[in-house]
Amino acid sequence: MSTAPAHLRPHREPASRELASGPAVSARLDRALRDYLAHLSVERGLSANTVAAYRRDLVRYAGYLAAAGRPGLGEVAEADVTGFVEAVRQGADGGRPLSPSSTARALAAVRGWHRFAQAEGMAVDDPSAEVRAPTQLRRLPHALSVDDVAALLDAAGAGDGPLPLRDRALLELLYATGARISEIVGLDVDGVSDRTAVRLLGKGSKERAVPVGSFARDALEAYLVRARPALAAAGRGTPALFLNTRGARMSRQTAWAALQAAAARAGLNEHVSPHTLRHSFATHLLSGGADVRVVQELLGHASVTTTQIYTMVTPDALREVYAAAHPRAR
Known part of the structure; x- marks a missing residue:
């Protein structure tokens, strides 16, 4: 007292x-x-x-x-x-x-x-134990079409100078790996030394290796050779892979702005966020026949239940399958 x-x-x-x-x-x-x-x-x-x-x-x-x-x-x-x-x-x-x-x-x-x-002995029972939360509507993740993704990535690399090369590599890597934006801007140069895969540090400091396709590899190589040295010259030396104009590690906000600018140039009027590319990555893999467990590992989900939401289809997709497959649909 x-x-x-x-x-x-x-x-x-x-x-x-x-x-x-x-x-x-x-x-x-x-x-x-x-x-x-x-x-x-x-x-x-x-x-x-x-x-x-x-x-x-x-x-x-x-x-x-x-x-x-x-x-x-x-x-x-x-x-x-x-x-x-x-x-x-x-x-x-x-x-x-x-x-x-x-x-x-x-x-x-x-x-x-x-x-x-x-x-703590303030109460004998827990009156909240059996109370259930209201049912939440499960929204389908929004994914871009393959053509829209291609338009977005092309728009990111439009223009001269180091920034278009950086932005193209950034967005190519986001789509190629399905990574969270924090995982990509957190990458260091040695995290992509192999070039065929990246080592991502996800939630709970769990590391995973994700393969990288040829488009992302080419964009990454162009950035590292032709753009990153120029950006790094403005700073004091950092191991970060993606740099801002001051030569420091790129922030999530800067990455977000780069994506928004590319979406505007591509004429994508719908809302596009870094997570949109993650959703698109998962949706396109599953549409192509990938096993949900493999997609779970690539996304770094702790539970396959989280990944299974990508296997849900929209009413429009259901109608298209029904119209194409049912003998009396027309």
């Missing part, structure tokens, strides 16, 4: 101070929230942004519990958690309505808090 004079002690604002316009949260509930947020920050080492996201969801939950007359987590029932999920989906608690994915995120925060409360 602090013995410093009151005016010198650090001020600890209530975790639920945003709820000043709503029902008053009990001191017990507020203290439980502060303890959990401290646990996330100190013991679990979550980033400040992640803790802030938890805090926003749980402050809203604490306000809902206060309105329901629950002074502590030990008094919360499963019906309260279910009611909160429905309330935030519809905005019935006074906040903005949440999408199914945002509601699922809020429920995940609530579950974590209740598990913590049970482990």
Whole structure:
């Protein structure tokens, strides 16, 4: 306990101070929230942004519990958690309505808090254990056609100077490997020393080798011989493969801008992102007969379930197959 004079002690604002316009949260509930947020920050080492996201969801939950007359987590029932999920989906608690994915995120925060409360002896049961998040519509990944990819890559290399060579190599490598943009800009020159494959460092620091086709190899060779030395001359020496105009490692934002410029020159009016090329890579491989397990390894997915979304087909594709195959389709 602090013995410093009151005016010198650090001020600890209530975790639920945003709820000043709503029902008053009990001191017990507020203290439980502060303890959990401290646990996330100190013991679990979550980033400040992640803790802030938890805090926003749980402050809203604490306000809902206060309105329901629950002074502590030990008094919360499963019906309260279910009611909160429905309330935030519809905005019935006074906040903005949440999408199914945002509601699922809020429920995940609530579950974590209740598990913590049970482990710390603040509550006997976990009333959130059996509550299910709303079903989320599964969107098909957007993929470009093979012709659109070719137009995009041609547009990336249009023009003179080192930058078009760099941008062509960058986008060719993205499409050739299905890599995440962070994996490509994180490459060093020695990561492509073989030229027939690249060593990518994915999520969880897991490394994988992905083959590189002839188009990407040629674009990469042209960049390394004719463009990278000129870009490197502006810097202090870096092992990074892709460089910006200052001779430093290219950022994701710069890579994104290069892709957007190429898409505009190619006349692609639809939204094109680095992940669009990743989706296109997977979709084109599977359309060509590649095994889903092989595509999983190439993409660096931990679970084949994540990769299987690329095997789903659009209604237009279903209609085309039906029209071509069914004897009475016409």
